[in-house]
Each structure stands twice: as structure tokens, then as C-alpha cells.
Amino acid sequence: MTTLSPYDSMSPVTRAAYRAKAAAADLAPLPRAEKDDALLAIADALEVRTSEIVAANAKDIARAREAGTSETVVDRLTLTPERVRAIASDVRDVVALPDPVGEVVRGSTLPNGIDLRQVRVPLGVVGIIYEARPNVTVDAAALCLKSGNAVLLRGSSSAFESNTALVRVLRDAVGGAGLPADAVQLVPGEGRESVRELMRARGLVDVLIPRGGASLIRTVVQESTVPVIETGTGNCHVYVDANADLDMAIDILINSKAQRPSVCNSAETLLVHQDIAPEFLPRALDALAAAGVTVHADERVLAYAKDSKATVVEATPEDWETEYLSYDIAAAVVDSLDRAVEHIRLWTSGHTEAIVTTSQQAARRFTQLVDSTTVAVNASTRFTDGGQFGFGAEIGISTQKLHARGPMGLPELTSTKYIVTGDGHIRR
Ligand SMILES: NC(=O)C1=CN([C@@H]2O[C@H](COP(=O)(O)OP(=O)(O)OC[C@H]3O[C@@H](n4cnc5c(N)ncnc54)[C@H](OP(=O)(O)O)[C@@H]3O)[C@@H](O)[C@H]2O)C=CC1
Ligand SMILES: N[C@@H](CCC(=O)OP(=O)(O)O)C(=O)O
Structure with missing residues (x-):
């Protein structure tokens, strides 16, 4: 008689989730040193096996090019030896961070003598569905391991x-x-059915993080029975105030737009206060032209474009809500800071907005009124990033308000529990 293992009747995704759950139980009580040793082993292995990784990546790139994929997407997909070294370095940054597990968030002795502590604990099994950026595979795994979680990785089929x-x-x-190898698993299967199965794995997967475009987020938010932390698209704005340092404004604009246009924290819309527009826009248009950026201009910006070298097209209403992820930017002149805020509140995806101003009052009003995960004052939108914020890496940038908002690092991958310690206490 053959004995059937309980795993035999399960789908590959469910089986992976069960294994992850078992691994998560093993990881949860581990001391920091054991997790850090595993992370250091990962960093070393990435460096030693770079050629194997880059060779596999070359196959994805060839497939993407054959399919006519845009160069911005190919850039997101590409791994070079230098990028692999940077990924390994991110892992070492995570090693250097404190272990969030066991941290006492709140603690007190109640009047009856009970000792009450709220401590951080791992979430358990984290499922992440993400875009064609292979670095996310390592970032997510490193953050999950350090925070005592097992991770189910469902990357883009193109990666x-x-x-x-x-x-x-x-x-x-x-x-x-x-440590249990099943703490890190690629979700089996290349099709979207694996995403559907993850969404139905309530009780096995503790949280699902969709990290990608609007269609992915909508599908997961609407269909998942597993609790979801939503990340979001980045329709980010740069607002140049009436009182702005023009050189600074140009630098911030060009960095926000053109340093890496394919990522979610790059700027997609420029708003300029009408009082500074005559001085700023001619320079801005030339700088955008030099950076190879096409400007989708409202009629007030168009008026400044005649004598510039910029490639300018007339903006349509869709431009205000478009996340180009390319060398394109929408641009408009606004009557006041409050009109800029109104525009942002109407069209933003709630990711990151920047103001360039020398006025503290304007900066204060902008930061109070803008309702996005991150508001930058005299700084590029490109800073909204776990690595840049000192979190080692990020598992995603939450654009929702519950549990976590903005770049999510180690503490965001934990929940808490209360430890109630008495001395034979009973409730009367
Ligand atoms: N806020 C944040 O943290 C981040 C936001 N983003 C945003 O992500 C977008 C870029 O990502 P992009 O490359 O377009 O990634 P996609 O949204 O196209 O894909 C991401 C992943 O989701 C899957 N997927 C996509 N649509 C669905 C669906 N309807 N049902 C099930 N699975 C789906 C893909 O699978 P498959 O490959 O098989 O199609 C892939 O694994 C940008 O808008 C960017 O701003 C990106 C990263 C971080
Ligand atoms: N971490 C990023 C920003 C967030 C992100 O990953 O976005 P995306 O490139 O759209 O997947 C960075 O600035 O490098």
C-alpha cells in the first residue's frame, strides 16, 4: 500500500504555501545572529555566482527584446555585474539594521501588577507579486528573512x-x-493562475503585497481573500513655487524626471507658479530638452515653448493622470500654491510630491495640504525609496494608509502581540 503524503493532492502553489508556513514557524524564534549569518551568506553567494545570474538575465532580456519590449522596461529588467554587486550591498545594509522582532513597542505595569508588553512579531508568510525588476526578488527575501518571515515570490513572467x-x-x-530553504520560494508556474491561487490562500499566506501597475493592484484588492497591503503607481509632481531658487528648481526637476524615468518615484508632472513662470519656464524647457524629455504642455506653458529647443506637445486631460515611466512630463502653470495643491489632490496617485520654495510658510502649507505618502521640500521625488531612507531596501511603497504608508522596510513586515505576565492574577 502506498502512503499518500498530505501534500500529494495539493496544487504546487498550495504546497509551496504550506512549506512556507512551516518555514515561517521555524524562523520566528530565531535570534538575530542566525538570520544575519544567512543574509551574509546570501550577499557572498550573489557575488560569487554573478555570472550564473547575469547569464539567466540575458535570456530574459533577449526574450523581452524579441517581444518588442520598450527600453525603459528592459532597463528595469537588466542585471549587470555592477547591479548584482549593488544588490549584494543592499543585503549587507539589511544585516546592519536592528532586528525588529521582539522589539517592545509599548510596555507598562498595570495597577493590578500585571506586566503588559506589546512586542513586534513576524507577519508569518508574506506573498509578493511584483514587477520585472529582479533586484526586488533579493530585496524582498532579505527583508522578509531579517524580519522572521517566509516569503513567496511571484515575480513578473518576463523575469x-x-x-x-x-x-x-x-x-x-x-x-x-x-535555516529552512523554504523560507524563500518562487511561486511555481508562469501563468496568472498562480496569482489567483495566492489570492485564495487565506490562512496559509498572512499578507499579500501586490507591487506593480494599476491592473495588478485593482485585481488583487478586489479579488484577494488574503489581507493586502497595496502599493501604487507613481504619478508624482514637482511644484515650483513663486519663491524658488531657480538653479535648485532646475536640478530637482531634472533629477526627479530624468535620473531613472522608469521607476515609480520619478516625476510625471511639473506645476509652476505663474509669478515665476516667465523666468523659470524658458530655462526649464531648455533643461528638459537637454535631458531628452518631451513636454506635454498646457496652453500657458505652450506660450513659453516657442523660442525653446524643447519637444513640446499640447497636453490632453489624460496627461494629468498619466504615469509615463518614460522621458515625458506633463506641465502646467498654476495661479497659486493652493491651485497647485488642488491639481495634485485631483490627479495624484498619492505617491510622492515635491515643492521647491524658499518660503517656509509655503513649504508648511504644502506639506500640510498634500495627502501623499511622501512630501519632499527642496528635494527630488526620487528619494522615496527604502534604501535612500536608510531602511536597507524596501518591499514596496505602500500608497494606502493602513498598517504602513510609504517605503516599507523591516518594522512594516511585522505585526505585534501582547505578552501579559501576571503572578496568578485572575480577573474579578
Ligand atoms: N509603489 C510601489 O512600491 C511600486 C509601484 N510600481 C508601479 O508598478 C508599475 C510598473 O510595473 P509593471 O512593470 O507595469 O508591472 P505589472 O503591473 O505589469 O506587473 C507586475 C506583476 O503583476 C502581475 N500582474 C499584472 N497585472 C496582473 C493582473 N491583472 N492579474 C494578476 N497579475 C497581474 C505581473 O505578472 P506577469 O508578468 O505574468 O504579467 C507581474 O508579476 C508602475 O506603475 C510603477 O509605478 C512598481 C514598483 C513599486
Ligand atoms: N526602489 C525604487 C523606487 C520604487 C520602485 O521600486 O519602483 P519601480 O521601479 O516602479 O518598481 C528606487 O528608487 O530605486
Whole structure:
């Protein structure tokens, strides 16, 4: 008689989720040193096995190019030896961070003598569905391991080869360090059915993080029975106030738009106060032209475009809500700071907005009125990033308000529980 394992009748995704749950239980009580050792082993292995990773990535890139994928998407997908080294370095940054597990968030002795502590605990099994950026595979795994969570990674099908190679390296390193390799798993299957199965794995997967475009987020928010932390698209704005340092405003605009246009924290709309427009816009249009940016201009910006070298097209209403992720920017002149805020509140995806101003009063009003995860004053929108914020990396940038908002690092991958310690106390 053959004995059936309970796993035999399960789908590959459910089986992976069960294994993750078992691994999460093993990880939860681990001391920091054991988790850090595994992370260091990961960083070393990434460096030692760079050529294997880059070779797998080359297959994804070739497939993407064959399919006519845009160069911005190919850029997101690309791994070079230098990028792999940067990813390994991010992992070492995570090692250097404190372990959030066990941190006492709140503690007191109640009048009856009971000792009450609220302590951080891992979430358990974290499922992440994410875009064609293979670095996210490692960032997510590193953050989850350090915070005592098992992770189910469902990367983009266009990064399948890269992710398969990366997860092989990660699992070898984790297993080699004596931790359960199933703490890091690629969700089996290349199709969207695996996403649907993850969304139905309530009780096995503790939280699902969709990290990608609007269609993904909508699908997961509407259909998941597993609790979701929503990340969001980045329709980010740069507002140049009446009192702005023009050189600073140009630098911030160009950095926000053109440093890496394919990422969610790059700027998509420029708003300029009417009082500074005559001085600022001619310079801004030339600078945008030099950076290769096409400007989708409202009629007031168009008036300044005649003598500039800029490529300018007339904006349509869709431009205000478009996340180009390319060398394009929408631009409008506004009558006042309050009109800029109104425009932002109407069209933003709630990710990141920046103001350039020398007025403290304007900066205060802007930061109070704008309702986005991050409001930058005299700084580029590109700073909304877990690495830049000192979180080591990020598992995503939450654009919702519950549990976490903005770049999510280690504490955001924990929940809490109360430890009630008495001395034979009973409630009367
Ligand atoms: N706020 C944040 O933290 C972040 C936001 N973003 C945003 O993500 C977008 C870019 O991501 P993009 O490359 O377009 O990624 P996509 O949204 O196209 O894809 C991301 C992942 O979701 C899957 N997916 C997409 N749509 C669905 C769906 N309807 N049902 C089930 N699964 C789905 C994809 O699978 P498959 O590959 O198989 O199609 C892929 O694994 C930008 O808008 C960017 O701003 C990106 C990263 C971080
Ligand atoms: N972490 C990013 C920003 C967030 C992000 O990952 O966005 P995306 O490139 O759209 O997947 C960065 O600035 O590098």
C-alpha cells in the first residue's frame, strides 16, 4: 500500500504555501545572529555566482527584446555585474539594521501588577507579486528573512529566468546557513493562475503585497481573500513655487524626471507658479530638452515653448493622470500654491510630491495640504525609496494608509502581540 503524503493532492502553489508556513514557524524564534549569518551568506553567494545570474538575465532580456519590449522596461529588467554587486550591498545594509522582532513597542505595569508588553512579531508568510525588476526578488527575501518571515515570490513572467536563478542562489545560501530553504520560494508556474491561487490562500499566506501597475493592484484588492497591503503607481509632481531658487528648481526637476524615468518615484508632472513662470519656464524647457524629455504642455506653458529647443506637445486631460515611466512630463502653470495643491489632490496617485520654495510658510502649507505618502521640500521625488531612507531596501511603497504608508522596510513586515505576565492574577 502506498502512503499518500498530505501534500500529494495539493496544487504546487498550495504546497509551496504550506512549506512556507512551516518555514515561517521555524524562523520566528530565531535570534538575530542566525538570520544575519544567512543574509551574509546570501550577499557572498550573489557575488560569487554573478555570472550564473547575469547569464539567466540575458535570456530574459533577449526574450523581452524579441517581444518588442520598450527600453525603459528592459532597463528595469537588466542585471549587470555592477547591479548584482549593488544588490549584494543592499543585503549587507539589511544585516546592519536592528532586528525588529521582539522589539517592545509599548510596555507598562498595570495597577493590578500585571506586566503588559506589546512586542513586534513576524507577519508569518508574506506573498509578493511584483514587477520585472529582479533586484526586488533579493530585496524582498532579505527583508522578509531579517524580519522572521517566509516569503513567496511571484515575480513578473518576463523575469522568470532571472528570478529562478536568483532564488536558486538564495535558497542554497539560506539552506547552507542552516535555516529552512523554504523560507524563500518562487511561486511555481508562469501563468496568472498562480496569482489567483495566492489570492485564495487565506490562512496559509498572512499578507499579500501586490507591487506593480494599476491592473495588478485593482485585481488583487478586489479579488484577494488574503489581507493586502497595496502599493501604487507613481504619478508624482514637482511644484515650483513663486519663491524658488531657480538653479535648485532646475536640478530637482531634472533629477526627479530624468535620473531613472522608469521607476515609480520619478516625476510625471511639473506645476509652476505663474509669478515665476516667465523666468523659470524658458530655462526649464531648455533643461528638459537637454535631458531628452518631451513636454506635454498646457496652453500657458505652450506660450513659453516657442523660442525653446524643447519637444513640446499640447497636453490632453489624460496627461494629468498619466504615469509615463518614460522621458515625458506633463506641465502646467498654476495661479497659486493652493491651485497647485488642488491639481495634485485631483490627479495624484498619492505617491510622492515635491515643492521647491524658499518660503517656509509655503513649504508648511504644502506639506500640510498634500495627502501623499511622501512630501519632499527642496528635494527630488526620487528619494522615496527604502534604501535612500536608510531602511536597507524596501518591499514596496505602500500608497494606502493602513498598517504602513510609504517605503516599507523591516518594522512594516511585522505585526505585534501582547505578552501579559501576571503572578496568578485572575480577573474579578
Ligand atoms: N509603489 C510601489 O512600491 C511600486 C509601484 N510600481 C508601479 O508598478 C508599475 C510598473 O510595473 P509593471 O512593470 O507595469 O508591472 P505589472 O503591473 O505589469 O506587473 C507586475 C506583476 O503583476 C502581475 N500582474 C499584472 N497585472 C496582473 C493582473 N491583472 N492579474 C494578476 N497579475 C497581474 C505581473 O505578472 P506577469 O508578468 O505574468 O504579467 C507581474 O508579476 C508602475 O506603475 C510603477 O509605478 C512598481 C514598483 C513599486
Ligand atoms: N526602489 C525604487 C523606487 C520604487 C520602485 O521600486 O519602483 P519601480 O521601479 O516602479 O518598481 C528606487 O528608487 O530605486
